[in-house]
Amino acid sequence: MTSDQGKTIFTGRCGSCHDADASKKLPDGTTLLARLAKNKDPETRLATRLKNPQERHQVFLYLQPMIEREQSSAPGDKTP
Ligand code: HEC
Incomplete structure (x- = not known):
C-alpha cells in the first residue's frame, strides 16, 4: 500500500523523464538512480523535487530497494 503510493507518484510525475525505475539516462549520462545511490542522504536529495x-x-520507500541494489552492484564507484 505505502510503496504503491510512492510508485504512483514517481511513475506519474517523474517517470516521463526518469523512467519507473529511475534508470533513464540524464543529459550528462548518469541516471537519477545512480545519483541517489551515491548520495549519503537520498531522501533529502529528493526534496529538491x-x-x-x-x-x-513514499517515493523514497519506493526507490529504496533499487537504490540499495545499485549501491551493492557498484562497490568501487562510491566517490563522485
Ligand atoms: C521534465 C523532465 C523531468 C521530470 C518530470 C522530473 N525530472 Fe528529475 N531531473 C530531470 C533532469 C534532466 C535531471 C538532471 C538535471 C541536472 O543535471 O541538474 C533531473 C535531476 C533530478 C534530481 C537530482 C539528482 C542529483 O542528485 O543530482 C532529483 C533528485 C530528481 N531529478 C528527482 C525527480 C523527482 C522526484 C521527480 C518527480 C517528482 C522528477 N525528478 C521529475 C528531469 C526531470
Missing part, C-alpha cells in the same frame, strides 16, 4: 515530506517519503 518533492516539497511535500509525505510524498517524498
